[in-house]
Each structure stands twice: as C-alpha cells, then as structure tokens.
Amino acid sequence: MSTPAGHEVATGSFERADQGLRRTMGLNSILFLSIGAIIGSGWLLGALDSASVAGPAAILSWVIGGILILFISLSYAELSGMLPRSGAIARYPQLTHGAYTGWMIGWTYWLSAISVPAIEAEAVVTYVGGTYPGSHLERVAHGVTVLTGAGIAFAVGLMVFFFLLNVFGIRLLGEWNRWFTWWKLVLPVATFCFLFVAFRGKSFHAYGGFFATGPANLFVAMSTTGVIFSYLGFRQALEYGGESRNPRRDVPLSTILSVGITTVIYALLEVGFVGALHWHAAGIHAGAWGALTASKWAGTPLYSALQAAGIGALLTFSNFLLVDAGLSPSGTGWIYMGTAARTNYALGVAGYGPRSLQRHNRWGIPWISLIVAVVLGCLFFIPAPSWYELVSFITSTTVLTYIMGGLGIPIFRRHAPDLPRPFRLPAARFFAPLGYLAATLLVFWSTYKTLTNVYAAVFFGLPLFGWYYAAKRGWIRPVPAAVLGLVFWGGWGYLQYRGGWVLRVHVPARGAWGFGTYDIALSAAVLFYCLGLWLLCNHEGRRHVTSTWWFVFLLLALFPVEHYTSAVGAHASEPLAFGWGTAIAAGIGLVTYYWGVASGFMTDQLRDIVASQHAAEAVGAAQR
Template sequence: MATTQASGTTLAGYEEADRGLRKTMGFNSILFMSLGGIIGSGWLLGALASASVAGPAAILSWVIGGIFVIFIAVSYAELSGMLPRTGAIVRYPQLSHGAYTGWMIGWTYWLSAISVPAIEAEAVITYIGGVYPGLGWERVSDGVTLLTGTGTAVGVGFMLFFFALNLFGIRLLSEWNRWFTWWKVLVPTATFVMLFIAFRSTSFHAYGGFFARGTSNIFVAMSTTGVIFAYLGFRQALDYAGESKNPQRDVPLATILSVVIAMILYTLLEVGFIGALNWHAAGLHLGDWAGLSGSKWGGAPLYSALQAAGIGALLTFSNLLIADAAASPSGTGWIYMGTSARTNYGLGVNGYGPKALQRHNRWGIPWISLLIALVIGCVFLVPAPSWYKLVGYITSTTALTYIMGGLGVPIFRRYAPDLPRPFRLGFAKFWAPVGFIAASLLVFWSLFDTLANVYATVFLGLPLFAWYYAVKRGWLRAGPAVALGAVFLAAWVYISIEGGYVLRVTAPAKGSWSFGLYDATLSAAVIFFCAALWLLSNAEGRHSIERSLWFFFLLLAYFPLEFYTQAVSPLSSPPISFLAGSGIAVVIGLVAYYWGVASGYMTDELQAIVDANAAGGGSPVDRGSAVLGH
C-alpha cells in the first residue's frame, strides 16, 4: 500500500519505521524503566522544595499530584495498548490532529525531554556539593546555584556516561536499569524508615499548623517544586513501547503501577522529612517554611535531616544517602537520554526532522537521535540555573503535552474503532476530559514567571515549522515561508527583550512593558503568524492549521488569567482569588477539550494504520513483533 504521509513518505516509511527497533523488553523491564525514570532527583530535593511552598500540607501535594498523574496516565494506557510506538507521545498528536498540532506538541515535548539528563546531572553535583561545599557549584546572592567550571566538566562527564550506556543497545540498558532500579527503590524506602527514627510531630501542628502556608499552595507546589516532575517518568513505558515484547499488555499496566508505587514512596518520604525537621540545624527561625529552599539544608536536605538527628545509625546511613545522590539522578538521566533520542526518532518518523533521525546502529539504537540528545543536553549545562529553578519549567512544558492523552481517546475511538484495545478505559466520557483538565491545571498552577518562559520557548517553534516542515510538505513556497518565519522571529525577539517578562524570576523592572501591552502584543504576533500561514498555505495546510486552533486558544486564554490570579501571579494583590481563577481555568479547559475533540479527524497516517489493521489483523509493526522479539 502506498498511502501518502504528511512527511512525504509511504506507509512503510511511517508505520514500519519501528521495524529496526529490537523488541526485547518484558514486563519487568518496562515497569522498571518507568519506575527508574520516576525515582531520580525528585525524591532527593522535592521534599524540601514542596515543604518550603506548602508547609506540612506538602504531604497532600504528593498525594494529589500522584492522583492527577494517574488521571493523565489512564488515557495513555488505552492509547499505548492500542498503538504501541516508540516516541509515542510525539506521534499520537499528528495521528489525531494533523501536522500543525503534532509539531507544536512535539516541539514542546522535545523542550522538556532534552533538558532532563542535564538537570539530573546537575542534581548530583548540587546534592554532593551541599555536603562538600565548592565541589562543582556556587550560590549567588539571590539564592540561585550555578555550576562552576569544574561542575560543568563533571556534568558533561555524566552526560557522556548516559550516552555510552544507551548506545550499545536496549537489552544492555534495560538489564542494567532493572537491577539498578532495585537500588533506587530500596534506598528511598530505607530513608523514610530512618527519618521516622528522628520523627517529631511538632512541625505538623505548631508554627501555623498543617496549613501554615495556605491551601492554594498545595496545588502550586505540585507544579513548581518538583512534585509532578518527580512523577513524569511514567511516560518511559510509552516511549519504549516499540521495543516491548508484549506492549498491549505490559505498557498500560507498567504505566499505572509505576505511579502508584512512587506515590506511596514519595508521600512517606515527605512525612518523614517534615517530622525530622530541625529548624536550628537548618539555620532558620521556627516555622520559617519559606526559608527552607535557601537554607543550609537546600543542597542536601534528607542527608542534613539525618545528620541533625545525631543518632549513630542515622549518621552512618546518611553517608549511603550521599552515594545514592549520585546514583538515583544518574539512573534517571540515562533513561531520559534514551527518551530524548526516541523523541528525536519520533519527530523524524513524523517528518518534523530529517530521516537520518531514524537511522539505527547495529544494536537497534537510533544513534544520530542519541547523539543530538547528548549535544543539545550539554547546552543546558553551560551554565544552567539551579534544579529548584528549572524544575518548574520542565514540569509545565511536559504537562502541556499531556493534554493530548485525554483528547486521543475519543478521537481514536471515533475514527479507529476496530483497532485492538487490550486496555479499554471505562467511563471514558468522564475520565478523558478529567485527564485533559488535570494536565491543563498543572500548566495553569505554574508560577507566572515560569509560564512566561514556557510560552516564549513554545512559540519559538512556529518559525521553525514554517522554514522546515511547511516547505518540505509543500504547503507553501520557500520564499514566503522564510519571510513569514523571519518576521515572527524578529517580533518574538523584540517582544521578549522589551516586554521584560522572559528570563526573569521576578516582576519586570521599571520601564518594561505593562502586562496588558505584553500580552496583547505576544497574542497578536501568534495570531498573525497562524493567520498568515493559513493564507499562504494550500488546502492541506489550511485544514491542519484550522484543526489546531483550540490549542492556541487554551494557551492565550490562560496567560492573562494566571497573571491576575492569587498564588500564581507576580502581583502583590491580584484581583482574582485562587479558587475562582482555578474554576475559570477549568471552564476554559473544558471549552478547549471539546473544541479539540471536534477538531480531530482521520489523518492520512491514521488511515494507513486502520487500513493495515483491516487488511492483516494488525499494523505492520505489530505483525512483525514475533520476528523482532527473539
């Protein structure tokens, strides 16, 4: 069959791209890949970071955050069982909404995935540097930690190690990771047991009580302090689905089970940390929750809590914790290095990058995609801000891509009802929009400063789309595409510099634009680009652009709402309460969801999969599983 794809390839180029990947991963390997991706730097630094924002109620942040991630994951569980594909999260949007939406989601996911290995490497340096000051990082006046020259070199060394471990095949990676993940589970388990030895209940009821930092900060902490970031590894099962022996059964189960295990572990660690808090040892006044992140405990919080207890057994165990501070983030780093490579691979399959991104080495690894993941990842080390500052950015960009899971369920059921679904989501008309709203609220609950930077980088993908994909696909000629992209990029640079809302951690300095001017100008630039691209494109391009408008509506509607909502706004007295703002965000999200469902259509790629399934009882990749799985 020669169904034409958006990338200009045939079905063999799109559907059979996964044939070169080796299907060697069983259920344990898939589960441990997700669990290994989840347990990284989040548990080492997130307990203190979340407590600094939400106080003792950070315990609820971990519980609610885990539940939100499960809401998101159950939709992906159906999709991954139905269409197990490597690089799945960047491939589903193109199947359901076409190339323009697929590009925006793929670009956003790429921004989040490509930076994680570097941040995990930085977490190692930060934690060990918290015990051995001067070893790789330094604290500047506003409390932000930056890598020194030595720290950057060490970080690059970790990145090269992650690269080498991925290069020599999925069997090596999965076997290494399976045994290593046992360590990553056992050490945090032992840590909360040790913390309970030093447990005191005072911090739970004194110094303002359980809700000392207010109830709204429970939700803000989820997006800004590493809570959701710590759960994001659940997607590893989806990204490695094309290399699973039995993806229809194993991927959905591993996805959900990994989140449940992590939720139990993280919640107990938070309880133990708050119970073991020693305010004097941290150099803080009693009840100074907000001061925790900038305190002496900021570099190595769990180690510091065990040391402050002064109990012999805890002092001995704390040294093991330092070893794990190198091990756990490293374990997540090498998994995300592989995830970044498979994201590049998925973008290549979609036609958003050159076909070279799909090229495999003798071990079945997309090595060019892996090399790009290494090089771009290292850019984040030269120099990178602290883990505490970047974690919100990664959380928001990733959550923004997760809105597609809830949309995919009804759309694929409408247009591909006969594709096999080993896991079928019950009450999907309820759970699919719930998953969409959960993901969109995680974006909304980011601090405004974070959201401004997320939007700036997401919209930077627009001119790249015009210059590469739109021309390659033949939507418009090269000359108009180059001119349109250049005009938008110039506007983007001018708005970013003059507006004063990008690359800042505080409100704009005096003399910068008002938010109203900044928002209106940025929105106008985005709308102008989409409208001009539509006018210049052929019928195929126009159709794809029209089916993406719900996505831009969601982004542009959330931006002013967040600026004027308490707890997430940079204003000292924003006019909208947190509860009211969140309620409006839900309404906006529901409008975007049902608009997005209505915008889904039978794309060429999805039609090819449906036709292949009808002709042979499964897609070419699925029918080849028995051969590839030896």
C-alpha cells in the same frame, strides 16, 4: 486513496518506522524503567523544594499530584496498548490532529525531554557540592542554590557518561536498570523509615500550622517544585513501547503500576522530612519555609535531616544517601537520555526532522538522535544552572503535552474503532476529559513566572514548521514561509527584550512593559504567525492549521487568568482569587477539550495504520 501531491503516504510506511528497533524488553524491564525514571533526583530534592512552597501541606501535593498523574496515565494506557510506539507521546498528536498540532506538541515535548538529563546531572552535582562545600561546585544566587562554572563542567561530564551508556544498546539499559531500580526502591523506603526515628512533628502544627503558606500553594507546589516532575517518569513505558516484547499488555500495566507504587513512597518521604525538620541545623529561622531552597540543607536535604538527628544508626545510614545521590539521578539521567533520543527519533518519523534521526547503530539505538540529545541538553546549563530553577520549566512543558492523552481517546475511537485495545478506558466520557483537565490545571498552577518562559520557548518553534515541514510538502512556498518566519522571529525577539519577563529571577525587569502590554503583544505575535501561515498555505495546509486553533486559544487564554489570579509572589493580592482562577481555567479547559475533539480528523498517518491493520488481518484470515 487520493492525496494531494507532495505528501503521498505508502500503506504501512508509518508502521514500518519502528521495525529497526529491537523488541527485547519484558514486563519487568518496562515497569522498572518507569519506576527508575520516577525515582530520580525528585526523591532527593523534591521533599525540601515542595515544603519551601507549600509547607507541611506539601504532603497533600504529592498525594493529589499522584492522583492527577494517574488520571492522565489512564488515558495513555489505552492509547499505548492500542499503538505502542517509541516516542509515542510526540507521535500521537499528529495522528489525531495533523501536522501543525503534532509539531507544536512534539516541539514542546522535545523541549522537556531534551532537558531532563541536564537536571538529573545538576542534581548529582548539587548533592556533591552540598556534601563537600570546599569543592566550590555550587553557590547561592537570588535565594536559590545554583552551580558554579566548575559544577557545570562536572554536569557536562555526566551527560557524556549518560550518552556512552545509551550507545551500547537497549538490552544493557533494561538489564542494568533492573538492578538500579531495586536499589532505588529499597533506599527511599528505608529512608522514610529512618526519618520517622528522627520524627519531632512540631513543624506540622507550629510555625503557621499545616497550611502555613496558604492552601493554594499546595497546588502551586505540584507544578513548580519536584512533585509532578518526579512522576513524569511514568511515560517511559510509552517511550519504549516499540522495544517491548508484549507491548499491548506490558505498556498499560507498567504505566499504571509505576504511578501507584511511587505515590505511596513520595508521600511518606514528605511526612518523614517535615517531621524531622530541624530549623536551627538548616541555618534559617523556624517557620521560614520559603528560605529552605537557600538553606544549608538545600544541597543535601534528606542526608542533612538524618545527620541533624544525631543518632548513630541514622548517621551511618545517611552515608547511603550520598551514594544514592550519584546513582539515582544518574540512573534517571541515563534513562532520559534514551528518552530524548527517542523523541528526536519520533520527530524524524513524523517528518518534522531529517530522516537521519532514525538511523540505528548495530545495537538498534538511534545514535544520531542520541548525539543531538546530549549536545542540545548541555545548552540548558547556561540559562538554568540549578535543579530548583529548571524543574518548573520541565514540569510545565511536559504536562502541557499530556493534554493529548484524554483528547486522543474519543478521536481514535471515532476514526479507528477496530484497532485492538487490550486496555479500554472505562467510563471514557468522564475519565478522558478528566485527564485533559488534570493536565490543563497543572499547567495553570505553574505560576506566571514559569509560563512566561514556557510560552517563549514553545512559540519560538513555530517558524520551523513552516520552513521545514509545510514547505517540504508543498503546502506553502519556501520564500513566503521564510519571510513570515523571519518577521515573526524579529518581533518575538523585540517582544522578549522589551517585555522583560523571560529568563528573569524577578519579573518584570525594571523599565519593562507591564503584563497587560506584554500579553497583548504576545497574543498578537502568535496570532499573526498562525493566521499568516493559514493564508499562505494551500487547502491541505490550511486544514492542518485549522485543527490547531483550539490549542492556540488554550495557551493564550490561560496566560492572563494565571497572572491575575496568582497564588504566589507580588501578585498574591490580584483582583481575582486563586480559587476563581482555577474555576475559570477549568472552564477554559472544558471548552477547548470539546473543541479539540471536534477538530480531530482522519489523518493520512492514521489511515495508514488502519490500512496496515486490515492488511494484517486479511493475511491472517488467508493463512487460517
């Protein structure tokens, strides 16, 4: 195989990257990792958060959200069985679309993975602060419960605790998480059973009816509250694939089972919470759904619902929720700290970061990646010291990366048809684009306020690709790469300052640009960098940039449609209805899906994997 100078790939090198990881986890451990990650802070705070946006219709948000995540997970079930890898979601895009797409998706996924331990720590502190108001760990700001300085310090201490637990090895994580997960399964089931004892049911039909805040908001609640965020834990089976004893069977099975089991649990919890809602005890007017996140119940919703019932047995049981407020989010934060480390590890394997990110300690843990995860994760406490504020950012950045599951299936089948597939997605021509559309629409439903922050963070990482990856491989000279990146960052900083849309409670800020000006400037800046990178790169680099245009178009096209069809806030009466906006977004999704499939090519890394597979088959045949 002939490859351009500067990026030769030795046969099997990509395959050898996971050999330092220990394959000690069985089906139960992998399944319980996924369930344990799904049942974290979302089950404690998500019922109230989703009800604040969708009212009683939040029940449908959990059911439909679970179904959409199942569509997404089906695509990954085939890919994870075919190529089980640690940090899988951050590594697949590079195999199908090359380095630039791989970087953009990997950077986006990194943003979400690195921030999840922080939000789980925030959940613990929120529950403690809500239970003991005298601790002064939280306060209400702009209608949302946020952490104080003392609360942030407490959360940082929890992050260090998560780090220490991860250092001691994957076997400890798998074994201890099994017991944590049993607790996390039993307690939510017992909770919704007890909530039905306190069930009143009036909130389902009074105060505006079942769709009290409008039908569109049941979709918005999926992306902006704890709904989809709670389901994101299904990816743990993918992330720990390189450490499974039988990954080709266990990873797909665990992925599907974890989503199905938890969908039932979450839907019943929402039914129980809405049925047990006591408006006076929460300190707000009956029917004021939007005020729930600033109410007396915001810190401890399920505990408060049981307490308000005034039934002795419920009062006794509610104390277990306080214990779980420490255990469930901490267990999930523990798991996701490992996920963040493995995402750093995956970026190192893909060449997007230094090789030191792949170094293991004596227990097989990528310890440098773990240190990076805890330090950078703590930084998220500064702009978003609130579970309710950070949850939509994490959801959107994560789901945005999930578009690659359905997109990858036809590309892998085209270029690597002989790789073993223990699970082969049936009717892939239907389910693969359906999984892609599910992810696209979940991003679209996240509201314009969330997307402004997501886009600012995602596009900020573009120059790092040119400076580090492209220049290192000789695709672009270092000086032009540096100049292009600095010009982009300068323009990007001015754009965010004058735009007044990013990191704002109310957008835009007074005196800032209107959305039209901001959107045009944002699109121009991104296209300027991508086109400049294409012009400055050599032929090989241009190929990788070209294969990413579909993704750039998807992001830029969704943004104005989202703004002008928004279902919430000041833009609820924009000229295009939410339903029309969803239809347009689905159309954009279908166009970019087939464009993305056509843009995939036989990358060097995928060729490396196929060559390794053929070599292994040849050795096996010779031995027989």
